[in-house]
Amino acid sequence: MSDNKVLASFDEIRALMQEVPGPDISAGADATARQAQLTKPAGSLGRLEEIAAWLATWQGRHPAVVDRPYTAVFAANHGIAARGVSAYPAEVTKQMVANFINGGAAVNQLCALSDADLRVYEMALEEPTADFSETPAMTEEDCVRAMAYGMMAVEDNIDVLALGEMGIGNTTSAAALCTALFGGTAADWAGRGTGIDDPTLARKIELIDQAMERHRAVMTDPLEILRCVGGLELSAIAGAVLAARMSRTPVLLDGFACTAAAAVLYAIDPRALDHCMVAHLSVEPGHQRLLETIGQTPLVDFGMRLGEGSGAAMAILVLKAACACHTGMATFAEAGVSGPA
Numbered sequence: 001m002s003d004n005k006v007l008a009s010f011d012e013i014r015a016l017m018q019e020v021p022g023p024d025i026s027a028g029a030d031a032t033a034r035q036a037q038l039t040k041p042a043g044s045l046g047r048l049e050e051i052a053a054w055l056a057t058w059q060g061r062h063p064a065v066v067d068r069p070y071t072a073v074f075a076a077n078h079g080i081a082a083r084g085v086s087a088y089p090a091e092v093t094k095q096m097v098a099n100f101i102n103g104g105a106a107v108n109q110l111c112a113l114s115d116a117d118l119r120v121y122e123m124a125l126e127e128p129t130a131d132f133s134e135t136p137a138m139t140e141e142d143c144v145r146a147m148a149y150g151m152m153a154v155e156d157n158i159d160v161l162a163l164g165e166m167g168i169g170n171t172t173s174a175a176a177l178c179t180a181l182f183g184g185t186a187a188d189w190a191g192r193g194t195g196i197d198d199p200t201l202a203r204k205i206e207l208i209d210q211a212m213e214r215h216r217a218v219m220t221d222p223l224e225i226l227r228c229v230g231g232l233e234l235s236a237i238a239g240a241v242l243a244a245r246m247s248r249t250p251v252l253l254d255g256f257a258c259t260a261a262a263a264v265l266y267a268i269d270p271r272a273l274d275h276c277m278v279a280h281l282s283v284e285p286g287h288q289r290l291l292e293t294i295g296q297t298p299l300v301d302f303g304m305r306l307g308e309g310s311g312a313a314m315a316i317l318v319l320k321a322a323c324a325c326h327t328g329m330a331t332f333a334e335a336g337v338s339g340p341a
């Protein structure tokens, strides 16, 4: 967001959320009207038709385009990782950032395929958030600053924003966010992340339960929940989702961690994610539960559980497919094909 002022408090985030634009109903209706003219039985392109209308609705123009897709991956470290909740050591966060920069990760290949610009946002990797099973992960200042950082990643003239994260330990943070935001038990939301064994999963659940106890009194609203058990990259994602709404940029959310971050905004206002689609269903079991809770249907279910924006980057290709059909197909009149009898 090029014109954004510096945000300093949760109150300013809350105020900003009151100002977000709604859908462009007329652009969406134009897309739906064109669908009816194209040389295919009504509705036969299924979800591709829905996507073309959704893109127009949230870009605020018809026809929508996906010529300038952009992938933003936010990377940060988590204090909770020191409690042994991941199958990998925390150093992997920094090492994977180097891999992203060198072009060696899955997300690099997928962005290259969809002609998406890829930017990696490194967030104080040497300074993990506090261990949230003991103390709040962040101060309000740190959390707001991370959200503002995420907002600044949303540049002008992006047609679609694919979001992702990298942060060893962040499926513990994501599960804690979901437990606090939407209820249920830690066991309902926690999964194997990078591939932990049974004893590690039991510890992960116990630590989340402990965090729920410890922060119960202060986790009075979604932003406080984000501050207490979230992370820097998850806060940045929430900020980016909000900024994208302000600048009429549709968003593709990646897996469990990314969707959990965005769900903070949903918990404040259920309309806050209407400009977002969830790219894929993660293997992480909490993802399915989360999608049911926030009313989202993932675009694909490929058994992926990588993170780093890989599913979102891949789904850019699906959006391109929707636009290609919507703009390139002939109408019944143009092609001289008879309409329905």
Ligand SMILES: O=C(O)c1ccc[n+]([C@@H]2O[C@H](COP(=O)([O-])O)[C@@H](O)[C@H]2O)c1
Pocket (backbone or CB within 6 Å): 085, 086, 087, 088, 165, 166, 167, 168, 169, 170, 171, 172, 192, 193, 194, 195, 254, 255, 256, 257, 258, 282, 283, 284, 287, 304, 305, 306, 307, 308
């Ligand atoms: O978002 C998901 O669906 C997802 C599921 C499993 C693993 N991840 C990635 O793996 C890391 C978090 O896993 P963990 O086990 O360290 O909590 C982090 O870098 C995520 O990008 C992400």
Ligand SMILES: Cc1cc2nc[nH]c2cc1C
Pocket (backbone or CB within 6 Å): 088, 092, 096, 165, 166, 167, 194, 306, 307, 308
């Ligand atoms: C190797 C590796 C790559 C990742 N990409 C996103 N999260 C990750 C976690 C690990 C462990």
